[in-house]
Amino acid sequence: xxxxxxxxxxxxxxxxxSRNNSTTAAGQTEQQRNEQERPAPGDxxxxxxxxxxxxxxxxxxxxxxxxFKDNELLNQxxxxxxxxxxxxxxxxxxxxxxxxxxxSEYLPTLNRxxxxxxxxxxxxxxxxxxxxxxxxxxAPSPKAAYAWSHPAVYHAGCASDWYFLTTNAEKVAFxxxxxxxxxxxxxxxxxxELPAPNIPALPExxxxxxxxxxxxxRMEELRKQLDL
Numbered sequence: 001x002x003x004x005x006x007x008x009x010x011x012x013x014x015x016x017x018s019r020n021n022s023t024t025a026a027g028q029t030e031q032q033r034n035e036q037e038r039p040a041p042g043d044x045x046x047x048x049x050x051x052x053x054x055x056x057x058x059x060x061x062x063x064x065x066x067x068f069k070d071n072e073l074l075n076q077x078x079x080x081x082x083x084x085x086x087x088x089x090x091x092x093x094x095x096x097x098x099x100x101x102x103x104s105e106y107l108p109t110l111n112r113x114x115x116x117x118x119x120x121x122x123x124x125x126x127x128x129x130x131x132x133x134x135x136x137x138x139a140p141s142p143k144a145a146y147a148w149s150h151p152a153v154y155h156a157g158c159a160s161d162w163y164f165l166t167t168n169a170e171k172v173a174f175x176x177x178x179x180x181x182x183x184x185x186x187x188x189x190x191x192x193e194l195p196a197p198n199i200p201a202l203p204e205x206x207x208x209x210x211x212x213x214x215x216x217x218r219m220e221e222l223r224k225q226l227d228l
Contacts, residue, residue, distance in 0.1 A: 041086040048090035049082045052097040056107060063107040084110055088117045118189040125150050126185050129178040132156065136177065137165055144197035151194040156181035 041049075053074075057064045068074040085093050096117035100108040108116070121128070127135070127149050136157040139146040143162060148154045157165060159180040165173050188194060 041082050044090035045082060045086050045093070048093040049078060049085070051094060052081070052113075053078065055097055055101060059101050060107040067107060081110060081113070084114065085117065092117050115186075118186060121185055121189065124185075124188050126152060126188060129181050130174070132181050133165075133170075133174050133177045136160075137173075146197075148197065150188075151196055152181060152184040152188055154197045155194055156184055159184075 068077060088096070096113055099116045100112060104112075126132075132149070132153045135149060135153050139148070139157075143154065143157065146154070156177055160173070160177045165177060184194065
């Protein structure tokens with residue numbers, strides 16, 4: 001088996017080569033543009049990924065070797081993880097790995113690892129997805145005027161469609177809401193500040209229709225002005 005550091009170095013070189021050989025901006029797909037916008041992994045990231053896979057090998061021994069049966073699979077996984085986790089600092093990646101090891105007896109997916117690196121949602125004032133779903137379904141109208149626990153709940157409701165949430169069973173509506181909500185949570189935990197609900201401003205003056213007598217009086221005044 002190749003040395004782990006050699007494999008990681010090879011992965012990093014392949015990522016750099018793929019970026020240099022990418023198509024022009026006009027011909028890029030959305031995925032290619034997103035990949036190029038990600039920070040390039042450095043030596044610290046390479047070392048962090050090396051340590052993460054070593055920790056996984058120790059803690060999830062049988063699962064680890066079942067998932068990565070040969071060097072090719074291991075190499076592909078490291079390339080994917082290195083590229084996807086480059087947005088985080090190396091120490092954050094290691095902290096995320098320790099977190100998933102402490103909390104789960106199963107080898108984590110990349111998505112689970114990303115969420116572990118992002119931090120604790122409650123530290124950002126975010127409730128869990130199901131609690132947010134219940135809040136969105138129970139909130140009275142107008143929705144924008146409701147005192148939301150976090151703007152992410154409101155925006156997830158808007159993205160899911162309020163009518164859809166109220167007219168479909170939870171088993172149908174919740175997965176849709178959860179997908180939107182978790183994406184918003186990721187944005188919040190990555191530093192995005194979501195806008196507050198757009199509450200329509202009340203008019204400065206409220207006009208009421210003229211009565212029959214007031215309307216007749218107004219018409220008489222206009223006729224007098226015309227006669228002048």
